Every structure is written in structure tokens, then in C-alpha cells.
Amino acid sequence: MDQKIIKFPDNFTWGAATSSHQIEGGLVNDWSEWEKSEKRIKALKRQNKNPDDFISGKACNSYELFDEDLKCIKELNLKAYRFSIDWSRVEPEKGVFSEEGMNYYKSVVKKLKENGVEPFVTIWHWPVPLWLKEEGGWEAKNIVKYFTALTEKMVSELEGVTFWITLNEPNIYTLNSYITGKWPPQKKNIFSCLRVYHKLIRAHKAAYAVIKKINPFAQVGIAAHNNFFEAYNNRLVNNIFKGLADWGWNFYFLNKIKNHQDFIGLNHYFHNRINYGFNKNDNELVSDMGWELYPEAIFHCLQDLRKYGKPVYITENGLADREDKYRPWFINESLKNVYKAIQLGVDVRGYFYWSMLDNFEWAAGWDPKFGLYSVDRKTFKRTPRSSAKLYSEICKNNEVIAE
Numbered sequence: 001m002d003q004k005i006i007k008f009p010d011n012f013t014w015g016a017a018t019s020s021h022q023i024e025g026g027l028v029n030d031w032s033e034w035e036k037s038e039k040r041i042k043a044l045k046r047q048n049k050n051p052d053d054f055i056s057g058k059a060c061n062s063y064e065l066f067d068e069d070l071k072c073i074k075e076l077n078l079k080a081y082r083f084s085i086d087w088s089r090v091e092p093e094k095g096v097f098s099e100e101g102m103n104y105y106k107s108v109v110k111k112l113k114e115n116g117v118e119p120f121v122t123i124w125h126w127p128v129p130l131w132l133k134e135e136g137g138w139e140a141k142n143i144v145k146y147f148t149a150l151t152e153k154m155v156s157e158l159e160g161v162t163f164w165i166t167l168n169e170p171n172i173y174t175l176n177s178y179i180t181g182k183w184p185p186q187k188k189n190i191f192s193c194l195r196v197y198h199k200l201i202r203a204h205k206a207a208y209a210v211i212k213k214i215n216p217f218a219q220v221g222i223a224a225h226n227n228f229f230e231a232y233n234n235r236l237v238n239n240i241f242k243g244l245a246d247w248g249w250n251f252y253f254l255n256k257i258k259n260h261q262d263f264i265g266l267n268h269y270f271h272n273r274i275n276y277g278f279n280k281n282d283n284e285l286v287s288d289m290g291w292e293l294y295p296e297a298i299f300h301c302l303q304d305l306r307k308y309g310k311p312v313y314i315t316e317n318g319l320a321d322r323e324d325k326y327r328p329w330f331i332n333e334s335l336k337n338v339y340k341a342i343q344l345g346v347d348v349r350g351y352f353y354w355s356m357l358d359n360f361e362w363a364a365g366w367d368p369k370f371g372l373y374s375v376d377r378k379t380f381k382r383t384p385r386s387s388a389k390l391y392s393e394i395c396k397n398n399e400v401i402a403e
Contacts, residue, residue: 003401003402003403004401004402004403005399005400005401005402006335006336006339006399006400006401006402007398007399008339008342008398008399008400009342010398011349012349012350012351012398013079013080013118013313013349013350013351014077014078014079014080014350014351014394014395014398015078015079015080015081015082015118015120015350015351015352015353016073016076016078016081016082016352016353016354016355016356016372016391017081017082017083017120017315017316017352017353017354017355017356018062018069018081018082018083018084018355018356018357018359019083019084019122019125019126019168019359020083020084020085020086020089020125020127021056021059021084021086021125021126021127021360022056022059022060022355022359022360022361022362023059023060023062023069023357023359023360024059024060024061024062024063024086024089025056025057025058025059025060025061025062025063025064026058026063027056027059027086027088027089027127028088028092028130029086029087029088029127029128029129029130029133030127030128030129030130030132030133030137030184030185031056031126031127031184031362032056032127033130033133034183034184035054035055035056036055040054049365053365053366053367054363054365054366055365056360058380059359059360060357060358060359060360060375060380060382061380062357063104065380066107066108066111067111068380068382069356069357069382070111070112070115071382072356072357072372072373072382072384072388073112073115073117073356074115075384075388075392076356076372076388076391076392076395077392077395077396078117078395079116079117079118079350079395080117080118080119080120080163080350080352081112081117081118081119081120081356082120082121082122082165082315082352083108083119083120083121083122084121084122084123084124084125084168085105085121085122085123085124085125085150085154086101086127087124087127087128087129087132087150088127088128088129088130089101089104090102090105090150090153090154091129091150091153092129092131093129093131094129094131094132094146095149097153102153102157105121105154105157105158106157106158109121109158109159109160109161110160113160118162118163119158119160119161119163120163120165120313120315120352121154121158121161121163121164121165122165122166122167122168122223123147123150123151123154123164123165123166123167123207124147124150124166124167124168125168126168126173126183126362132146133185137185137196138196138199138200139192139195139196139199143199143203144199144202144203144206147203147206147207148203148206148207148210151166151206151207151210151211152210152214155210155211155214155215155218156214161218162215162217162218162219163218163219163263163313164211164218164219164220164221165220165221165222165223165265165315166203166204166207166208166211166220166221166222167200167203167204167222167223168222168223168267169223169224169225169267170197170200170201170222170224170253171197171224171225171249171253172225173196173200174193174196174197174200175193176363177196178190178192178193178196179193182363183362183363197253200253201253201256201257204222204257204260205257205260207220208220208257208260208261209260218262219262219263220260220261220262220263221261221262221263221264221265221310221313222253222254222257222261222264222265223265223266223267223315223316224250224253224254224264224265224266224267225267225268225269226249226250226266226267226268226301226304226305227245227249227250227268227269227270227271227272227297227301228268228270228271228272228294228297228298228300228301229241229242229245229246229249229250229272229274230242230271230272230273230274230300231274232273232274232275232280233275235275235276237276238274238275238276241274241278242274245272245274245278246304250301250304251304254305254308258308261310262310262311263310263311263312263313263349264305264308264310264311264312264313265312265313265314265315266298266301266302266305266312266313266314266315266316266317267314267315267316267317267354268297268298268301268314268316268317269291269316269317269318269319270291270292270297271292271294271296271297281294285326287319287320287321287326288319288320288321288322288367288368288369289320289364289368291319291320293319293326293330295330295333295334295336295337296333296337297337298314298317298334298337298338298341299337299338299340299341302314302337302338302341302346302348303341303344303346305346306345306346310347311347311348311349312346312347312348312349313348313349313350313351313352314338314348314350314351314352315352316352316354317334317351317352317353317354318330318353318354318355318370319370320361320368320369320370321369321370322369324385324386324387327372327385327387328386328387328390331353331387331390331391331394332390332394332400332401335351335394335400336400336402338351339400353372353391354370355370355371355372356371356372356373357371357372357373357375357382358370358371358373358374358375359371359375371385372384372385372387372388372391373385373388
């Protein structure tokens with residue numbers, strides 16, 4: 001029996017995503033200092049965990065080995081590559097920009113463009129420089145001014161970049177840093193959370209204006225972390241909870257910036273079935289992190305974004321799967337659901353798998369393996385998993401197998 005093939009639109013953008021702190025190595029910022037702090041190490045030891053497994057250190061050493069990353073990018077037949085700027089690398093002291101740091105990112109952009117790969121640049125993906133940490137991080141009085149200055153510098157210097165993502169997952173950052181306290185600065189303060197959230201909104205709007213002033217043709221958005229909240233059996237109480245969750249988690253930030261974005265970046269990982277309470281999932285299949293694998297969820301998230309009338313790029317989607325047991329299936333099934341949304345009129349322009357490399361997974365340390373490529377922590381050798389071969393064929397042929 002012949003396989004049925006799904007062909008994506010001719011101009012569809014195939015990519016993979018990374019972030020600076022997770023892959024570059026050798027960084028000095030609020031995260032790197034927190035990882036090594038006495039409080040953090042004591043907490044890990046109480047959990048019988050090895051603190052060395054939770055320190056980013058040289059990460060994947062991409063700062064020195066970007067040419068190795070470029071080989072992976074080419075092997076995967078990517079049309080685009082999403083990476084982020086580490087604020088501390090380019091502005092280690094307030095108002096003082098590092099020529100060495102700037103040259104690194106200029107080199108990354110130049111090499112990508114020379115190889116026909118579109119850079120998608122994230123300006124801020126969570127860590128902040130130590131000078132900003134001392135001023136209160138995102139609670140600092142002048143944070144919007146500082147972020148706007150960073151944006152102006154990066155956009156002015158990184159010539160040839162069309163796609164800019166100002167912020168990565170504002171809701172995830174504020175939740176973990178100011179509510180659950182799992183991430184620095186570990187505040188657990190609802191008022192701090194709300195203050196920071198609204199400063200992030202202001203910062204995005206200010207950055208958007210600066211980018212468009214420098215380059216009116218630039219395409220600007222955020223990477224929004226949206227979940228599929230499912231009201232089980234369509235019950236009234238479940239629908240009420242779903243409505244509140246959608247409003248607060250999925251749409252609030254996007255509603256506030258709807259006139260200040262050219263596209264929406266969708267980061268998607270979670271299905272959340274509501275049945276008189278949240279997270280009532282079946283969990284028939286789960287990732288190594290215990291997250292339910294439910295590829296249909298991405299279709300619903302894409303449908304929800306239709307109302308904004310903006311192009312959508314899936315800027316992150318993936319799973320932790322050390323044995324590569326589910327990843328090929330998950331990628332294929334997720335893309336079938338992306339195609340279904342396109343067929344129903346959602347303007348989806350691209351898909352970026354998270355992540356190209358096994359990297360430092362924030363507070364979860366080195367254990368989760370999200371990469372299409374495994375990375376040896378001592379030699380930094382990149383080794384493709386079987387899913388890398390699959391994704392390479394998808395990107396090359398612009399198609400997936402339907403059944």
C-alpha cells in the first residue's frame with residue numbers, strides 16, 4: 001500500500017531552536033551565579049542530587065564551536081535557525097557593549113546568511129547581566145529603558161536580520177521566577193510577578209517601536225508559551241475554568257501587544273485537560289520529564305491564534321526523549337496537526353523543533369535530552385539521533401508521511 005504524503009506550502013520555513021545560556025557556555029549572568037550559589041547547592045544536596053549536573057558551565061560550547069552547530073544546521077536542511085542573545089555577553093557592564101560579544105553574534109548571523117539560513121534572533125531568553133541583577137532585574141526602575149537600549153544596539157549591529165523575537169515566554173519566566181520560586185530570583189511574590197509581567201509588556205512595545213524605526217521591513221513578535229486547555233466533556237464548570245485559563249495564560253499578553261507584533265511565535269508543549277480541576281490528563285504516553293505527549297494539542301493552539309490575524313511561526317515544539325523512542329512519531333504527528341490547521345486557514349509560516357542540541361535545561365539541569373543531536377559533555381561532540389535523519393528528510397522534501 002502506497003504511503004500518503006502531506007506536502008507543506010512551498011514557502012514553509014523549517015527550523016530548529018536554541019538559546020544562548022543553554023548552549024554557548026562560559027557565561028557570567030544571574031543564572032550562572034545562582035547555579036553555583038550556596039543556597040542552590042544545599043537545596044540540590046538535600047534532594048540527593050549532584051550539583052555538578054545542574055551547572056551550565058561550558059554548556060555545549062557553542063561559543064567556540066558554532067561551526068559544529070552550523071554543520072548540524074546544514075545536515076538538517078534547515079531554512080532557518082532560532083538563537084538568542086545573551087545580554088551579559090554583549091553588555092557586561094551597564095552601558096558598555098563588548099566588541100567581542102557583538103562580534104560573536106555578528107559572526108553567527110553572517111555564517112547563517114552565507115549558507116542560506118534565515119536567522120530568527122531572540123533578544124531576551126531569561127538570564128540578565130549581574131549589573132542588572134543588582135538593580136533588581138526585571139523589577140529595576142529603568143528596565144524598559146535598558147531593554148530598549150539593548151534592542152537598539154542589537155538591531156543596529158546585526159545587519160541582515162529580518163526576524164526578531166523580543167521576549168521568550170513571559171508567562172513561564174514570571175511564573176517560575178516570581179510565583180513558584182524555582183528560578184532566580186526565587187521571590188514567590190504575586191505583586192512582583194504582576195509588576196514584572198507588565199514591564200515585559202511595556203518592554204516589548206518599546207522594543208517593537210525601536211526595531212521598526214531602524215528597519216521598517218523587520219518582522220517582530222514574541223515567543224508565546226500557549227497550552228491547550230481542554231474542557232472535558234464540555235461541562236459548564238470545565239468551560240469556565242478553560243475560559244479563565246485561556247484568558248490569563250494564553251491570551252492576556254498577546255491581547256496587550258496585538259497592535260505591536262507582525263507575527264506570533266508559538267512555543268507549545270502542554271495539553272491540560274480540565275475535569276473539575278487542572279491536569280486531568282490520561283498520560284498514556286509521556287516524555288522523560290513526565291509531560292503528556294498529545295500531538296493533537298498543537299492544532300487547537302494554532303486554531304486559537306487565528307483571531308489575531310497574524311502569521312504564526314511555531315518557534316518551539318519538542319520533547320525530552322533520551323532514547324529517541326517517541327521523538328520520530330511525535331514530530332510526524334505534530335506536523336500532521338500543523339498541516340490540518342493550515343488547511344483550515346491558519347496562516348502558519350514555519351516550524352522550529354526544540355531543540356537542535358541536547359542542552360542545559362535550566363533548573364532541570366543536564367538530565368533532560370531534547371536534542372535532535374546528543375552532545376558529549378566532555379568532548380562536545382554532536383551525534384545525530386535517528387530523529388535527526390527523519391527531520392532532515394522532512395525539511396529537505398517539505399513533506400511528512402500522513403499514514
